[in-house]
Amino acid sequence: MRVKATAPGFYGSLREVGDEFDIKGKEDLGNWMAEIAKPEAKAKPGPKPAAKPEESGSLPDA
Incomplete structure (x- = not known):
């Protein structure tokens, strides 16, 4: 048992x-x-979920 002196x-x-x-x-x-x-x-940490693409509502530049 761990204690602290008061x-x-x-x-x-x-x-x-x-x-x-x-x-x-x-x-x-x-x-x-x-x-x-x-x-x-x-x-315990489980596997991290896959990164979702950013949902900005615009299409990426081509």
């Missing part, structure tokens, strides 16, 4: 405000730590 504390070593680190689980979560939300997994 105050100085000790977890394995001295942690300063703003330090980000991993803990074993919620049972190790101290009152001086804030859980960092996991970024949601982005959908």
Whole structure:
């Protein structure tokens, strides 16, 4: 679980405000730590659609 120190504390070593680190689980979560939300997994990009010709209403110059 990824957390951020909101105050100085000790977890394995001295942690300063703003330090980000991993803990074993919620049972190790101290009152001086804030859980960092996991970024949601982005959908894998699929094939891009074929480019459409520009629809300007006029014929191309010959």
